Each structure stands twice: as structure tokens, then as C-alpha cells.
Amino acid sequence: MNPVTASAVDVKADFPVLKREGPDGRPIAYLDSAATSQKPLSVIDAMSSYYRNSNANVHRGVYGLAQEATDLFEGARERVGAFVGGETPTTIFTRNATEAINLVAYAWGREHIGEGDEVLITHMEHHSNIVPWQLLCEERGAKLRYLGVTEDGNLRLDELDEALASGRVKMVAVVHVSNVLGTINPVAEIAARARAAGAACLIDGSQAVPQLPVDVAKIGADFYVWTGHKALGPTGIGVLHGRRDVLEAMRPFLGGGDMIASVGFESSTWNELPWKFEAGTSPIAEAVGLGAAIDYLAEIGMDAVRAHERDLTAHALESLARIEGLRVFGPTDLDLRGGAVSFEVKGIHPHDLAEICDREGVCIRAGHHCAQPLMRSMGVAATARASFHVYNTREDVDRLAAALGSAREVFGL
Numbered sequence: 373m374n375p376v377t378a379s380a381v382d383v384k385a386d387f388p389v390l391k392r393e394g395p396d397g398r399p400i401a402y403l404d405s406a407a408t409s410q411k412p413l414s415v416i417d418a419m420s421s422y423y424r425n426s427n428a429n430v431h432r433g434v435y436g437l438a439q440e441a442t443d444l445f446e447g448a449r450e451r452v453g454a455f456v457g458g459e460t461p462t463t464i465f466t467r468n469a470t471e472a473i474n475l476v477a478y479a480w481g482r483e484h485i486g487e488g489d490e491v492l493i494t495h496m497e498h499h500s501n502i503v504p505w506q507l508l509c510e511e512r513g514a515k516l517r518y519l520g521v522t523e524d525g526n527l528r529l530d531e532l533d534e535a536l537a538s539g540r541v542k543m544v545a546v547v548h549v550s551n552v553l554g555t556i557n558p559v560a561e562i563a564a565r566a567r568a569a570g571a572a573c574l575i576d577g578s579q580a581v582p583q584l585p586v587d588v589a590k591i592g593a594d595f596y597v598w599t600g601h602k603a604l605g606p607t608g609i610g611v612l613h614g615r616r617d618v619l620e621a622m623r624p625f626l627g628g629g630d631m632i633a634s635v636g637f638e639s640s641t642w643n644e645l646p647w648k649f650e651a652g653t654s655p656i657a658e659a660v661g662l663g664a665a666i667d668y669l670a671e672i673g674m675d676a677v678r679a680h681e682r683d684l685t686a687h688a689l690e691s692l693a694r695i696e697g698l699r700v701f702g703p704t705d706l707d708l709r710g711g712a713v714s715f716e717v718k719g720i721h722p723h724d725l726a727e728i729c730d731r732e733g734v735c736i737r738a739g740h741h742c743a744q745p746l747m748r749s750m751g752v753a754a755t756a757r758a759s760f761h762v763y764n765t766r767e768d769v770d771r772l773a774a775a776l777g778s779a780r781e782v783f784g785l
């Protein structure tokens with residue numbers, strides 16, 4: 373690995389799966405990192421080494437092996453928290469971002485949301501940041517409200533103050549970077565405005581942590597969630613960062629082993645943070661893998677990661693603009709967007725586009741991207757989407773453009 377400056381990030385060789393050949397015999401161009409990222413060898417090795425050399429259950433054993441597993445697990449937590457400016461006790465491991473949001477909706481939401489209250493989300497949320505609030509609002513007799521999205525893919529922040537002025541909004545839950553439009557939302561400002569209006573704030577950083585420098589302390593939301601597998605880590609682990617006073621005041625989410633201080637016949641008392649929210653055996657190898665993933669990203673430097681994705685996004689926007697009948701969704705200002713580029717090509721269904729790209733070894737996604745309300749507000753049923761990570765190159769983008777050209781030929785356009 374030799375990541376010196378932004379444009380010199382050249383790490384494809386660290387990702388074994390990218391050597392895989394597509395149907396045309398060339399190594400694949402993987403452009404679906406917004407769905408899940410590929411994993412560098414260091415992550416695969418860290419997990420394999422954990423199982424080969426250090427596997428034991430954590431927190432319980434007094435023997436050396438169990439102590440070693442605990443140190444690896446808790447060491448990963450410390451580094452993962454620090455990676456995004458969080459503190460160790462308020463860095464809670466979950467299964468994924470979805471579970472982290474559900475944790476907040478259940479454990480915080482059921483204590484704080486009642487009849488007539490409002491939860492404010494946006495039209496650009498992933499289903500993971502919609503459905504838990506729908507369930508909560510339905511159960512509590514509360515109302516779910518939405519901020520809209522402008523034609524050019526930005527959040528209607530002008531609607532925020534009006535929504536907050538009702539005095540009934542108790543939670544504002546907003547995505548940091550849209551998985552469809554790529555939009556980077558001003559989350560620190562949103563969190564501050566929510567707080568000023570007496571509402572709590574949750575930020576979904578699933579697409580942000582993998583590609584931007586993120587500082588949860590500076591953002592200042594009550595909750596910030598993300599998911600390991602999009603940040604070069606394994607599946608099966610996500611992260612919830614919360615404000616300490618808020619987490620301490622919350623009831624647990626799931627009950628079971630590890631999250632208790634003591635268990636009596638009738639009732640129990642709760643463990644300290646972060647374990648109060650980690651019932652049952654933890655994703656130990658996954659935490660070790662996530663620790664290796666953020667070490668890898670930190671070595672490159674998140675400023676360099678962001679600059680690299682920005683370069684690829686710029687190249688993609690330029691290349692796609694040359695294709696007749698192609699429309700890109702989302703902001704065109706590179707300062708306002710990350711590396712997920714959704715588009716449609718007139719006369720070709722997104723699934724056909726993805727299928728034809730696959731023939732040339734170009735992996736893109738097609739569908740609603742778990743954002744059906746956003747699709748509806750954009751007036752489309754589905755889009756095609758290319759998304760980048762640190763291992764992609766300008767050549768991958770050129771192959772996408774070529775494959776889209778082939779698709780137009782296949783359709784006689």
C-alpha cells in the first residue's frame with residue numbers, strides 16, 4: 373500500500389476479491405460500495421488470526437486466552453470510537469446501522485415519544501431510518517413528518533424551522549450522506565437546530581463514515597449510527613455513538629447476558645456503558661475486523677479517502693454527462709456530494725443497464741436502493757447507481773461509461 377496523496381491512493385491490490393474476473397475475462401470493476409464495501413487483506417487476516425489464535429468469549433474468562441480476546445475486542449472499540457471522535461464508553465456495538473436505529477427507537481423512543489408528538493425525518497432516508505420510526509409512531513400515537521428534497525437533490529432545510537416551530541417534534545432523524553443522491557447534509561447545523569427546539573437528533577452516518585472524516589463530538593447529535601461493512605469492515609457489526617447522559621438515562625434495548633449488573637428473581641440492574649446495550653455474546657471477530665478496517669482507513673487518512681472519492685465522482689459526473697439520454701440524480705456541486713452516483717438512461721430499465729454492465733465485469737446496482745419514498749418524490753421507480761471506494765480507479769469509471777455505451781447499442785439507441 374502506498375497512499376501518499378489523495379490522487380495517489382492506489383490500493384486495489386490490497387483487496388483480493390477485486391482480482392476476480394468478470395464474464396469478459398477482465399478483473400471486475402466493483403462499483404457497488406454503497407451497498408457493501410470490499411475488504412482489504414488486513415481485515416481478512418485480522419479476523420482469521422483472531423479465530424486461529426485468540427478465540428474465546430469476552431468479559432467472562434479469567435484465563436489468558438479469554439483475557440486476550442477481551443483485550444482485542446475492547447481495544448477495537450477504543451480505536452473505532454476514537455476514529456470518529458467518540459468516547460469508548462459511549463461507543464456501542466450493534467449488528468448493523470439498522471439495529472442501532474431500532475435500539476434508539478425502542479429504548480429512547482418508547483420513553484420519550486407519546487401521543488401527539490412528532491418524529492421528523494426526510495424524504496432521502498434509507499428504509500432503516502424510516503421503518504423503525506413508523507413502527508414507533510404507530511405504537512405511540514405520534515406523527516411521522518418528512519422534510520422534502522429539492523429538484524437538485526438537497527434537503528429542504530427551509531422547511532426545518534417551520535416543522536420545529538410546532539413544538540411537538542421530539543426527534544429529528546437525518547441521513548448524513550444519501551445512499552442514492554450522494555448528498556452530504558449539514559448535520560451539525562441540523563443537530564444544533566433540533567436541540568435549540570428541544571428535540572433530540574439522530575444522524576445516520578452509514579454512507580458518511582466510509583468516505584468522509586467524521587467527528588461525532590463536533591456534530592453534536594444525541595445519536596450517530598453507522599455500519600461496519602460499508603467501511604471496509606465485516607458484516608454483522610454496526611456502531612451507535614450516543615451522548616453519555618442520554619444513554620445513561622435510557623432503559624436497555626435487549627435483555628440477556630452481559631448487559632446486567634445483577635439478576636434477581638424478579639428484576640435486574642444494568643451494566644455500565646457501553647455494555648448495558650450489548651446483550652448476549654458480542655460480534656467479537658467482527659469487532660476485531662472493524663478495528664483493522666478503521667486502522668487501514670486511518671493509515672490512508674480520511675482526507676485522502678475523501679479526496680480520492682471526490683476525484684472519482686468528478687470523473688464519473690463528467691463521463692456520464694457525455695452519454696446521450698443519461699440523467700444523473702443529486703447535487704452536481706462536488707463539495708455537497710459523496711461518491712454515490714444514481715442515474716437513469718432514457719429508454720433502458722435500470723435492471724437492464726446493470727445486467728449489460730455485468731457482461732463487461734462492471735458491478736453496479738439497480739433498484740430502489742431501500743429508499744422508496746425518495747424514488748416516489750423523484751418520480752421514478754428505480755435508478756441505476758455507481759458508487760466508489762478507495763480501491764476504485766478512474767479506469768473503473770471509464771469501463772462504466774463504456775458499458776453504458778454498449779447498453780445503448782444493445783437497445784438500438
Ligand SMILES: Cc1ncc(COP(=O)(O)O)c(C=O)c1O
Nearest residue numbers: 468469470498500551578579599
Ligand atoms: C444511508 C443508509 N442507512 C442505513 C443503511 C443500512 O445499513 P445496514 O443494512 O448495514 O444496517 C444503509 C445501507 O445501505 C444506508 O445506505
